[in-house]
Amino acid sequence: MSSISQKTIHHYLRHKKKFPHVWCPGCSNGIVLGAVIRAIAELKYDKDNIAMVSGIGCSSRMPVYVDFNTLHTLHGRAIAYATGIKFYKPEMKVIVVTGDGDATAIGGNHFIHAARRNIDLTVILINNNIYGMTGGQYSPTTALGDRSTTTPYGNIDPVFDICELAMGSGATFVARTTAYHALEAQAFIKRALEHKGFSLVEIMSACPVIYGRLNHKGDAVEMMKQMKENAVPIAAYEKLIEEEKKNKYRRGIFRQIESPEYTEQYQNLIYSLQEKQGVQE
Amino acid sequence: MKYWERPFGQEKPKVVQGEIFIISDRCKGCSFCVEFCPNGVLVISDEFNSKGFHPPMVTDLNKCTFDGLCESICPDCAIVVVRKEVKIDKK
Ligand SMILES: Cc1ncc(C[n+]2csc(CCOP(=O)(O)OP(=O)(O)O)c2C)c(N)n1
Ligand code: SF4
Numbered sequence: 001m002s003s004i005s006q007k008t009i010h011h012y013l014r015h016k017k018k019f020p021h022v023w024c025p026g027c028s029n030g031i032v033l034g035a036v037i038r039a040i041a042e043l044k045y046d047k048d049n050i051a052m053v054s055g056i057g058c059s060s061r062m063p064v065y066v067d068f069n070t071l072h073t074l075h076g077r078a079i080a081y082a083t084g085i086k087f088y089k090p091e092m093k094v095i096v097v098t099g100d101g102d103a104t105a106i107g108g109n110h111f112i113h114a115a116r117r118n119i120d121l122t123v124i125l126i127n128n129n130i131y132g133m134t135g136g137q138y139s140p141t142t143a144l145g146d147r148s149t150t151t152p153y154g155n156i157d158p159v160f161d162i163c164e165l166a167m168g169s170g171a172t173f174v175a176r177t178t179a180y181h182a183l184e185a186q187a188f189i190k191r192a193l194e195h196k197g198f199s200l201v202e203i204m205s206a207c208p209v210i211y212g213r214l215n216h217k218g219d220a221v222e223m224m225k226q227m228k229e230n231a232v233p234i235a236a237y238e239k240l241i242e243e244e245k246k247n248k249y250r251r252g253i254f255r256q257i258e259s260p261e262y263t264e265q266y267q268n269l270i271y272s273l274q275e276k277q278g279v280q281e
Numbered sequence: 282m283k284y285w286e287r288p289f290g291q292e293k294p295k296v297v298q299g300e301i302f303i304i305s306d307r308c309k310g311c312s313f314c315v316e317f318c319p320n321g322v323l324v325i326s327d328e329f330n331s332k333g334f335h336p337p338m339v340t341d342l343n344k345c346t347f348d349g350l351c352e353s354i355c356p357d358c359a360i361v362v363v364r365k366e367v368k369i370d371k372k
Contacts, residue, residue: 020332020357025309030356038353182353184304221316 007093012037012047021065022058027061028179028205032126035203036095037066037181039189049087050093054084055107057099058133058207059126068095076107079114082121090263093122093193100127101139104160108140115169116199119262124189125162125200128207136210147214163254166200173199174251178227179206188253197261204231204249295366299347307359310334311348312353320344329372343372 013019023029040050050068055059056075063070069092073081082096103111103125114121130148131137138148140160147154166174173195175188185203192199206212206223219225232240234252273279287293287348301322308330314337315323322345326338336359339345 009352009358009361013357020307020309020359023356024314025310025356026332027356029352030358034358035354105350107346183350220311221313222315223328224313 003202009037009041010039012067013041014065018065022061024205024207024209026208027058028128028203028207029062029126029134030206031144031179031182032059032097032124032163032185032203033062033065034126034188035063036097036189039186039193041187041189042105043193044251045093047191049091050095050096051082051085051089053078053085053093054097055099055102056133057102057131059097059099059128059195060102062097075101076105077110078102079107079121079123079144082112083110083119085108085120086121086263089265090267092119094120095193096121096123098123098125098164099132099139100129101131101137102123103138104162104165112156112165112169114193114201115166115171117262118170118172118259120196120264122189122192122197123198123200124192124206125202127162128211130206130207130211130214132207132210138212140258146211148211149214162202166198166202167255170198170259171200172197172255172257173253174200174202175200176204176231176249177251178204180224180227181231183252184251191253191256195256197259203252293368295368295370296328297347297364297365298367299345299362301342301345301351302361302363303336303338304359304361305330305336307357308332308336309336309357310336311356312337313354314359317354318351320346 019095047068052068053065053071053147055078063072078096078098086094091113101169127141129141131139136149138151145154163174163176173192177184177188188201192201208220208223212223228265230248231251232248234250323333323337324340330336349362352360352362
């Protein structure tokens with residue numbers, strides 16, 4: 001066991017108290033957890049200088065397992081809490097882990113406005129196309145025609161493209177990958193953490209127990225293989241003909257630009273006003 | 282004396298060694314590690330863990346490249362791959 005505990009992966013986990021975790025066998029959330037802590041280990045961040053915030057959902061249980069400053073908040077409000085932390089401690093790395101329902105249904109408003117402000121948060125959005133925790137209601141990313149407990153005859157709602165939504169709202173780092181591409185996910189999370197400004201990493205994931213079963217997608221291994229096939233790098237996707245694009249989606253970095261960061265601008269505003277009025281600290 | 286040098290001043294080759302640790306009691310039997318290991322190092326064992334799942338076991342460590350793909354794909358943080366590069370001195 002001695003060499004195991006030397007590995008950084010266990011340094012960042014509450015591995016003595018909280019494991020095994022609650023996620024179902026073959027659920028992608030655990031793969032994302034691994035990718036997050038490995039990315040942080042590569043960057044050698046101090047664990048006291050990281051805050052991980054989440055809302056409610058299966059994906060949002062991640063802060064329970066990591067040994068950072070953690071906050072498990074209300075459904076959909078993770079980004080609002082994270083904004084508060086970032087304002088109070090701008091030097092802290094604030095990571096938000098959220099689900100598709102959490103971030104784009106009930107928390108859609110917080111999501112688009114945090115992106116618009118370009119506040120320095122790293123949002124890791126685990127998109128399993130359904131509300132997993134509450135038993136399989138449809139979410140804004142459930143595909144057309146797919147079954148869920150609230151769309152037993154097939155979903156007729158058009159789907160949100162979360163990366164497009166974030167870019168439309170003004171996010172400055174936007175990337176998408178899948179849980180199958182675990183090493184790519186790790187690399188994207190690392191780049192998102194290094195980026196200054198609002199960064200979104202959307203990780204397509206498999207919920208074999210609820211979504212997979214309702215839609216006859218096969219077992220967990222089968223769903224991983226589907227992700228491998230359907231997630232196409234951006235450049236390769238553009239070359240596909242229209243028929244081949246069916247069921248396929250792009251993965252890669254969609255945007256990475258520099259733009260003024262919100263908490264920094266806020267600080268500058270305070271300093272300039274203090275100077276004007278001759279206030280001394 | 283005949284002097285022989287490695288081409289282009291290449292470093293001495295290193296041998297990759299390592300170990301695979303499996304924390305059996307965390308395993309939930311998803312079999313990703315067995316399915317996605319490119320070298321077929323792991324198999325599902327016949328043993329049961331404390332939760333009643335069959336954890337994986339290492340068949341042939343010589344086939345392993347210790348890249349840690351199984352560690353990355355394991356959803357239960359139950360596999361740890363320790364990689365060491367060892368210099369061999371032939372005398
Ligand atoms: C205000 C409020 N409304 C509804 C709920 C019930 N609820 C709990 S989790 C959840 C859905 C979470 O779905 P998602 O964010 O997609 O995460 P997943 O479980 O799929 O990872 C809902 C609706 C709640 N806890 N609080
Ligand atoms: S219900 Fe789905 S998302 Fe939730 S833990 Fe199980 S497999 Fe994962």
